[in-house]
Amino acid sequence: MMNLFVATGDGLAHLQQQLGNWTASLKLQGQGIQCLALDPQQSNTLYAGSSDNGMWKSTDGGITWLHLDLPQANIFSLAVSPIDGTVYAGCEPSMLFKSNDGGETWRELAALRAIPSAPTWSFPPRPWTSHVRWIAPNPHNAQVLLVGIELGGLMYSEDGGETWEDHRFNAQRDVHALAWHPQAAGRAYEAGGGGTAWSRDGGKSWERLDAGRSHHYTWGLAVDADDPDCWYISACPGPRQAHYSPNAQAAIYRWQQSGPWKPVLSSLIHFPYALTCLAGQLYAGLSDGNIYASSDKGENWHCLEIQGDQIPKILAIAGTVK
Incomplete structure (x- = not known):
């Protein structure tokens, strides 16, 4: 059985596929859910972060939720280490917290705010933060x-966040998404406001990859689990088209081997904020609540027919197979 979890900006949608049919149920409605993370070691455990309402946890696959006591209310990013289960939460204003006990207690990794470039960090729509x-x-x-x-840069730590190295040269400063390859050690990937970049040495140095793309405002990112030279991004002409325009003029691009980028789904009116690869499928979640899927690396696509609750918007997407 396939399970997809979607952050809608209002709540969270749980999609289940059985016998080829998809059904959606909405949870945490009205809580402003912006991001989510699955625990790779515990398939029924997931976390959801909200704007203004803090962080939530489910240990039964999204059926019931517990509000966690995180010191900050505005959560923009979440992650769980696939190695030791450490839970990380990123906030606005820029603060990073970690938990070693599944969210029971939290400690700020305060060294992040001491990085030399920190006084220059500024998010354009809210330049004071x-x-x-x-x-x-x-x-x-x-x-x-x-x-x-x-907006501030891509930061690197090799001691679990206790100390940090400042923005990586050649990486994008307007970071929107990051990923590691699950099998190829050292491979890392970035989608940012000015384009894309990747690393072959564990995130220490970065190379920009923009050849073949007419759109350089990139956001969603997914990596082929079997091929470290194959990855996908979503892009459009700029932030206005992505977030405010009735026509995003967006596309999904694929990079393979030595490139260049190739559009595999284009002329999208609604922006694909979320991409993920799961069990040989590539999923794209759009700002109108639709999800497109491809089983052949983006060559062909179909829109999922979803029964049940209507999904208003998709900001993030993750999934499991049972």
Whole structure:
């Protein structure tokens, strides 16, 4: 059975596929859910972060939820280490917290706010603040951690967040999404407001990859689990088209081997905020609540027919197979 979990900006949608049919049920409605994270070691455990209402946890696959006592209310990013189960939460203003006991207690990794560039961090729509947009624990080394500040840069730690190195040269400063390859140690990927970049040495150095793309405002990111040279991003001409325009003019691009980027789904009116690869399927979640899927690396797509509750919007997507 396939399970997809979607952050809608209002609540969370749980989608289940049985015998080829998809059914959606809405949870945490009215809580402003912005992000989510699954625990790779415990398939029924997941976390959801909200704007203004803090953080929630489910241990029964999203059926029931417990509100956690996190010191900050505005959560923009969540992650769970696939190695040791450490839970990370990123906030606005830019603060990073970790929990080693499943969210029972939290400790701020305050060294992040002491990075030399921190006074310059500024999110354009709210220039007096910034936030931790993405957290990426390394799946091969629990001590290595990437964190993206919107807008401020891509930060690197090799001691679990106790100390940090400032923005990585050639990475995008307007970080929107980060990923590690689950099998190829050292491979990391970034989608940002000015384009895309990747690393081959565990996040220490970065190379920009933009050839073949007409759109450079990139957001969603997914990596082929079997091929570290194959990854996907969503993009559009700029932030206005992505977030405010009735026509996003968006596309999903695929990179393979030595490139260049190739559009595999284009002329999208609604912006694909969320991409994920799961069990050989590539899923794209759009701002109108629709989900597109491809089983052949983006060559062909179909829109999921979903019964049950209507999904208003998709900001993040993750899934499991049971």
